[in-house]
Amino acid sequence: MADHRPVVGAGENPLAELELILESDPLIDEVGFIHPTQLASLSGEEGVDAPGPKNPRFWSRDGKLGISTEVLLPLYKEARRAFFDAVRDFRTRCGSGGDGGDGGVGSEVMKHSRALLLVSSDFGTAWNSRKLVASKEESFSMYMDELRLSELILSYSPKSDQAWSHRRWVIKRIAGQTSSLPEIIMKESELVEKIAERSKMNYRAWNHRCWLVSYMTKERVMYELKESKTWAGLHVADSSCFNYRRRLMTRILEDLCCKDGVSSVDYSFEVYQCWKDELDWDEILIKRYIGREGLWLYRRFLSLCWIRHFTTHAHSTSCNSNYIAEQTTDPSFFLDKELDLVGSSLVVQDDHFDDFQAQALYSTTYILWLAKQMPSPLEIELRQRLTARNMNDLLSEFCPNSSFLCGSSAEDTK
């Protein structure tokens, strides 16, 4: 691609200029709206002899496209007008029965909607007309173009719901029609991680990744669990990312319980091991990052599933029990481990940042919540252990509102 182009010859019309840039450089992967002074200084770096207009409105180089904030409004108005004109033409052409030869009009819609979406990412009508045109063409390369455009828009608007849902629409259309789906799913997953790095707490991005899970193979799910571990460990405040792990963990359980699928002993052991590793890893994080609610909430999920599926006391909920019977553990052992963790979390080392208090509170609510969710024989056992460890008073101290929960335990043990 040619390096830089303050485009000449596009006249005063910013829309034509923008479309020319987009046409001539399909590798643009990032858009930004920039201040005229920044634009001027960027253009200035390219040498005094740059043949551009005196007052540049666009800058593009190395796959980055900068649009001057001054031109945004006229650009938007012009793009919207051109887009609606193109849509009207397209409708009349389709209506008059010329649906075979609509290439020209369809491409006008695509051209103008692209420019429009670049300046207004949540313009639903524009996204929908793209869907309409693309679904008439049914060409694989066109669907890939849609993914690229959506990625470009996410580069400056990472939380755009429309852009994310457009991706899901494309994947649904091509699923079952192409052999490269696993590769596409992989790229989608990587895209989410890339965008999550840039925009914190991006629910929509992670929601998209959760959605992808149902298209993943068993092996891919295991791989994702391993791959995203480091990232999750460094972003413990990002609950969405733990939600994604929850989805993955649920999926491996589903695969295990799947009645018609033949799950081997090897696989059930793998799942068991994976679950155990996850619990240990969560504990390490809890001890490293004091007072993170997300980690405790994630632990609730892990522990409850562990009790239901991997311990001997588990009742009917456990599936495939003949496979995992060999590896099941004594629930008492598990309870002891959890109580050790909660016990150590109740020690407040200093009160500079309130984090130890938070830790104590979260651990208290965790264990009380777990008690309520467990099968009743286990609950009674847990309550007895709490009493034996003299932890009831501590628990009610850190979580005064829980007195009714603790109270019931006192009655149970009488």
Place this chain on the structure above:
Amino acid sequence: MKITSLLVLKINPDGSDPIILANAADVSHFGYFQRSSVKEFIVFVGRTVAKRTPPGQRQSVQHEEYKVHSYNRNGLCVVGFMDDHYPVRSAFSVLNQVLDEYQKNFGDSWRSVSADGAQPWPYLNEALTKFQDPAEADKLLKIQRELDETKIILHKTIDSVLARGEKLDSLVEKSSDLSAASQMFYKQAKKTNQCCTIL
């Protein structure tokens, strides 16, 4: 969990703006066009906070989704830009480590420095990469006992660090560290951070 930047500054006893001795920043997670503004802001906020950190004091200032941690040891000041979630204790053990290393490398030569960025210092970039994982910083914590001596002062906003009568807006306007584009960036961010303008 992210460290965006680490700075070492010399505090001028006469109260003029501190001098930046070393500066490492990782802005790769920002948009391409924002990176230059972000770098300018790091310098500007770093100077602003360092200037208002008295000798011997540790303080943490909340600024948008950042926590700016700073520690002034006898006129040599280190400032770290961490995100909200980076544990505060780990942050200060990183700052401590950086100052120790700096003094080991340069001794007291910084006292005669009179211009920004005169001494290149590769270690700071290495530290920036290494301590992205707070677990690495916690290894330091075990050997550093000194930390417990002074209490860390927490500020909820950058305005609470400023002297009476000072306003961040006017400092931004006056600052020579910020270009026109960055100032616009600041105003825009301020606007969008106001509640319910878009949603």
